[in-house]
Amino acid sequence: MAVLVENKPGVLARVAGLFSRRGYNIDSLTVGVTDNEYISRMTIVVEGDEHVLEQVTKQLNKLIDVIKVSDLKPVETVERELALIKVKAEPENRSEIMLIVDIFRARIVDVSPKSMIIEVTGDEDKINALTNLLRQFGIKEMVRTGKVAMIRGPKIVEKKK
Amino acid sequence: MIILKEIELITGTEAIIRSLEKEGVKTIFGIPGGAVLPLYDELYDSDIQQILTKHEQAAAHAADGYARATGKVGVCIATSGPGATNLVTGIANAYMDSSSIVALTGQVPRNMIGNDAFQEADITGITIPITKHNYLVKTAEEIPRIIKEAFYIASTGRKGPVLIDLPKDVTTEMLEYNPPKKVELPGYKPTIRGHPKQIHRASELIATAERPVIFAGGGVISSGAHNEVVTLAELIPAPVVMTLMGLGTIPANHPLTLGMIGMHGTKYANYAVTECDLLISIGVRFDDRATGKLESFAPNAKIIHIDIDPAEIGKNVRVDVPIVGDAKVVLKDLIKLVKSKARKEWEDKIQRWKREYKLTYEKSTSTLKPQYIIEKTSEIAPDAVITTEVGQNQMWVAQYFKFKYPRQLITSGGLGTMGFGFPAAIGAKVGVPDKTVIDFAGDGSFLMNIQELATAVDFEIGVKVFILNNQFLGMVRQWQELFFNKRYSNVCLRCKGMEFARIAEAFGGTGFEVTKPSEVEETIKEALKIDDGPVVVDFKIAREENVFPMVPAGAAINEMLG
Numbered sequence: 001m002a003v004l005v006e007n008k009p010g011v012l013a014r015v016a017g018l019f020s021r022r023g024y025n026i027d028s029l030t031v032g033v034t035d036n037e038y039i040s041r042m043t044i045v046v047e048g049d050e051h052v053l054e055q056v057t058k059q060l061n062k063l064i065d066v067i068k069v070s071d072l073k074p075v076e077t078v079e080r081e082l083a084l085i086k087v088k089a090e091p092e093n094r095s096e097i098m099l100i101v102d103i104f105r106a107r108i109v110d111v112s113p114k115s116m117i118i119e120v121t122g123d124e125d126k127i128n129a130l131t132n133l134l135r136q137f138g139i140k141e142m143v144r145t146g147k148v149a150m151i152r153g154p155k156i157v158e159k160k161k
Numbered sequence: 162m163i164i165l166k167e168i169e170l171i172t173g174t175e176a177i178i179r180s181l182e183k184e185g186v187k188t189i190f191g192i193p194g195g196a197v198l199p200l201y202d203e204l205y206d207s208d209i210q211q212i213l214t215k216h217e218q219a220a221a222h223a224a225d226g227y228a229r230a231t232g233k234v235g236v237c238i239a240t241s242g243p244g245a246t247n248l249v250t251g252i253a254n255a256y257m258d259s260s261s262i263v264a265l266t267g268q269v270p271r272n273m274i275g276n277d278a279f280q281e282a283d284i285t286g287i288t289i290p291i292t293k294h295n296y297l298v299k300t301a302e303e304i305p306r307i308i309k310e311a312f313y314i315a316s317t318g319r320k321g322p323v324l325i326d327l328p329k330d331v332t333t334e335m336l337e338y339n340p341p342k343k344v345e346l347p348g349y350k351p352t353i354r355g356h357p358k359q360i361h362r363a364s365e366l367i368a369t370a371e372r373p374v375i376f377a378g379g380g381v382i383s384s385g386a387h388n389e390v391v392t393l394a395e396l397i398p399a400p401v402v403m404t405l406m407g408l409g410t411i412p413a414n415h416p417l418t419l420g421m422i423g424m425h426g427t428k429y430a431n432y433a434v435t436e437c438d439l440l441i442s443i444g445v446r447f448d449d450r451a452t453g454k455l456e457s458f459a460p461n462a463k464i465i466h467i468d469i470d471p472a473e474i475g476k477n478v479r480v481d482v483p484i485v486g487d488a489k490v491v492l493k494d495l496i497k498l499v500k501s502k503a504r505k506e507w508e509d510k511i512q513r514w515k516r517e518y519k520l521t522y523e524k525s526t527s528t529l530k531p532q533y534i535i536e537k538t539s540e541i542a543p544d545a546v547i548t549t550e551v552g553q554n555q556m557w558v559a560q561y562f563k564f565k566y567p568r569q570l571i572t573s574g575g576l577g578t579m580g581f582g583f584p585a586a587i588g589a590k591v592g593v594p595d596k597t598v599i600d601f602a603g604d605g606s607f608l609m610n611i612q613e614l615a616t617a618v619d620f621e622i623g624v625k626v627f628i629l630n631n632q633f634l635g636m637v638r639q640w641q642e643l644f645f646n647k648r649y650s651n652v653c654l655r656c657k658g659m660e661f662a663r664i665a666e667a668f669g670g671t672g673f674e675v676t677k678p679s680e681v682e683e684t685i686k687e688a689l690k691i692d693d694g695p696v697v698v699d700f701k702i703a704r705e706e707n708v709f710p711m712v713p714a715g716a717a718i719n720e721m722l723g
Contacts, residue, residue, distance in 0.1 A: 005348075006347070006348060009297075010285065010297070013286065013289065014289055017289055017290065021290050051475070054475065055472065055475075055476065058471050058472035058474075059472050061471070061472070062470070062472055063294075063348070064293070064294040064314060064346060064348050064349045065348055066348050067347050067348040159347065
């Protein structure tokens with residue numbers, strides 16, 4: 001779901017706290033400012049049936065700092081995630097790693113004698129697939145942003161509640 | 162020519178007082194301390210009445226009692242750290258019962274926040290789950306806007322507590338005083354008017370129903386929709402059941418009232434809900450104490466749910482016709498579409514149940530029965546505002562006091578806070594000084610805020626405390642008797658002969674002790690004559706008297722004991 005909130009201190013704590021308090025699990029949560037500097041947008045991935053999602057939406061709407069909550073259905077949504085993966089890169093493996101990176105349209109953003117950092121953007125499956133392939137070389141460290149999402153077509157998540 | 166704008170600079174504390182006065186605040190309840198010294202210094206010259214409670218919890222409950230008795234916003238103040246954390250129970254209580262209070266707390270100076278300074282507590286963090294909203298004020302400039310927003314949020318939509326945390330140096334900072342004209346909150350727009358299509362659907366369900374029941378809760382009282390509920394009930398006609406929080410919606414002597422439903426509700430109310438084919442639910446949240454086992458709650462009924470909080474709809478029960486809006490406004494629209502229809506069979510059945518399953522208890526001429534004391538009080542002081550503590554005292558009052566009007570009962574419904582009734586009675590009496598205010602207490606509950614006797618004496622607040630004293634934590638004992646083989650673990654409060662009447666006298670109040678039924682009436686009348694300080698009447702009741710009927714936890718509401 002996409003949640004527009006006032007860009008104020010403490011808003012993240014209110015939103016995140018609500019999930020744990022009401023017994024809902026967050027799979028991922030990302031937050032960043034929108035083109036309006038007073039408004040931030042959160043993308044939250046929640047598992048649950050329709051009843052749970054309805055309650056989450058209503059409870060989020062009750063928070064004064066929450067301006068708009070939209071349920072983004074996976075089929076109508078573009079989802080993207082970014083990951084940085086630090087992989088062991090001995091000289092004998094480098095070309096193979098570079099080949100894999102190329103196939104996935106990922107990028108190498110840092111190289112050192114024993115490691116590389118790979119940046120990849122895509123949906124969850126793509127990042128999982130790349131991670132699985134790189135595992136054979138040894139993943140030293142990995143960080144994922146969590147999903148951001150946007151509705152396909154002209155429809156937008158508007159400010160009005 | 163250059164025209165210089167005249168700028169008025171004032172301190173943060175002055176902005177607070179001016180803002181409170183603009184909101185119409187006449188009284189505050191609180192206790193000073195380090196972080197609110199500047200604020201209390203400003204209050205020293207203010208016309209706002211200041212009630213110094215003896216514990217901050219009592220300040221929050223008193224503000225709550227004041228709010229519920231008057232329908233206005235109650236205000237409490239506490240210092241940082243322990244002062245603020247002592248408010249927490251009172252704030253949680255107001256939150257659960259949707260009561261309008263604004264709590265002002267002191268905070269350590271801005272540059273010390275987060276350093277574990279002396280008397281520092283993250284009160285905004287602590288109260289996020291128990292406030293409708295809260296604020297940490299960062300600059301004095303924000304004070305007028307935040308106070309205006311806080312009162313607006315607390316008193317509109319589904320009402321609730323709002324906390325404002327004020328760092329000490331913010332309160333001494335100077336600001337240009339420009340009070341905002343209106344509130345702008347893009348994320349807060351309560352729906353007041355019900356959707357016409359939904360209201361129409363509700364009227365259709367009413368038209369075809371054979372066995373309708375109206376189910377009224379605290380939202381009716383809060384919205385002031387009691388007259389509309391009675392009008393609708395008489396129009397359909399349909400009997401009215403109430404939650405604990407809804408008592409007072411329809412007068413106890415009205416032929417259509419069935420009293421309270423739920424765990425200690427009347428049998429006929431619970432039977433009516435179980436057998437109805439349409440439940441018109443207004444300002445209720447289907448709490449487990451009211452519904453019992455959810456699967457068996459109104460099993461044959463279509464459900465209409467009118468509530469101002471969309472999140473309450475569909476939370477606990479599935480609803481056929483949801484209507485989001487203010488109860489009074491929605492009912493006014495609904496009433497226009499409803500036509501009367503005789504439902505003789507249903508009406509007869511209801512009346513038969515009412516006769517057959519009357520609330521009753523074993524009368525006695527030798528031992529004091531709590532029900533008798535409440536019935537007598539109800540006769541002698543039918544218009545009194547009643548507060549209760551929590552436990553048996555609360556349930557007996559709900560069953561046996563004949564409530565006539567809304568806001569007559571002030572009780573801790575959702576949180577179930579022992580120790581609420583006495584400070585709430587103090588707040589209520591300050592709010593409606595011309596009314597008699599009586600706190601029905603248990604001995605256990607009264608001990609939880611007994612220090613407020615000093616407040617009532619200091620400020621000459623004529624509250625009455627009628628202790629239904631069984632020297633037990635009575636409701637816990639009742640459960641132990643029924644469900645734990647009479648193993649009375651940690652419930653005996655005999656305390657080697659404590660005398661509440663003498664305690665009251667020692668504080669400077671008045672105390673009576675009653676042991677015989679023959680003394681009840683006269684003592685109540687004596688107690689009611691005193692209005693310049695607290696009166697405690699210690700009724701030594703039958704120790705093992707139980708509250709019946711009773712639905713065991715987890716059972717269906719038509720499966721009642723007693």
